[in-house]
Amino acid sequence: MTDFDAVIIGAGAAGLMCAIEGGKRGRRILVIEKNEAVAGKIRISGGGRCNFTNLHTGPENFLSDNPRFCLSALRRYLPQNFIRLVEKHDIAYHEKKLGQLFCDGKSHQIIDMLLKECDQAGVIIRTETTVEDIQKTDTGFRLLTADETFTCRSLVIASGGKSIPKMGASGFGYEVASHFGHSLIDPAPALVPLTFQNDLLGQFKSLAGVSVEATVRRGKISFTEALLFTHRGLSGPAILQISSYMEPGDEITIDLSPHRDMLAFLKEQRTAQPKQELHTILTQRFARRLAQFICQEAGVDGRLADLSNQKFEQVARFIHGWTIKPGGTEGFRTAEVTRGGVNTREISSKTFESNLTPGLYFIGEVLDVTGHLGGYNFQWAWASGHGAGQYI
Secondary structure, X not given: OOEEEEEEEOOOHHXXXXXXXXXXXXXXXXXXXXXXXXXXXXXXXXXXXXXXXXXXXXXXXXXXXXXXXXXXXXXXXXXHHHHHHHHHOOOOEEEOOOOEEEEOOOOHHHHHHHHHXXXXXXXXXXXXXXXXXXXXXXXXXXXXXXXXXEEEEEEEXXXXXXXXXXXXXXXXXXXXXXXXXXXXXXXXXXXXXXXXXXXXXXXXXXXXXXXXXXXXXXXXXXXXXXXXXXXXXXXXXXXXXXXXXXXXXXXXXXXXXXXXOHHHHHHHHHHHOOOOEHHHHHOOOOOHHHHHHHHHHHOOOOEHHHOOHHHHXXXXXXXXXXXXXXXXXXXXXXXXXXXXXXXXXXXXXXXXXXXOOOOEEEOHXXXXXXXXXXXXXXXXXXXXXXXXXXXX
């Protein structure tokens, strides 16, 4: 069979969910995946346990040039809807923190669940198949591959963004969109570690591997989570989150002690332990290497009894307001998602159908909708896939 009601290009989270919903409606559905296996990002997500949704999902957790676009789909398919599907398949899960839900077991349980649902819905999946050309016809689309030609009434692009190219990510979806007249919001790496030039990196290369709870701020946007020093720069959840909001040349401000007033702490310690060295006292709050770094960068050390309030203020200002300018990011190579994509002003927020080409749909990461870290991007994949699946 080479004629289908709908062909979905991309067997990731959004594509498989769309296929399931279309199949349930009795549609003949073909999913085409160029990789050997389906759902590569699901497989590696959450350290192999798949952070499959977030209980607190809302429009405020997403970035887009058209911020209201995501509202409709997110309201029609809630985290609880996906949780019910997980529970239907007896997959044990737990909440880790901040509403993030993970499998107790491995991420392949989610993949197996989706494949089982596809099978029950009569969905056909072709892996290791690359679409070489797409042609518009009077009744839909013609897709050419190396071995076969497929026709369909509806064509769904669920091929994702450019992040993690070693897993097969490419700009395919953007090329299709451009071919059919769609504009793009410039794709850029998001949820990605930050890197620094050699001169700045040399200041804290000794901190590689040190982690600290911190608030990272860019303008009015801030996140308080773990920050990790690396051999190339900064990573950890707080950094990944803020990276989605950054443009080249932006500065960030880091509060290394968001939950404790360090000026008050130092004054208390001077009274309690006046003979202690500042760098030693700071190890009560920070790893030893970070404590030494703070003293070095603030230009203050010595016995607490010998240090004035002015010196303490100098140290506290650095701890609560360390401002640095990253040289860049690690790029699409390690970015968890792609910011930007197909301009959603040219897509129906209800059906995900193109406003320019009837029968053409875009879902998931290929669209200009990017979630925060913590299961939000998967929830967008489920919601957009479910939404389009009602209309293909």
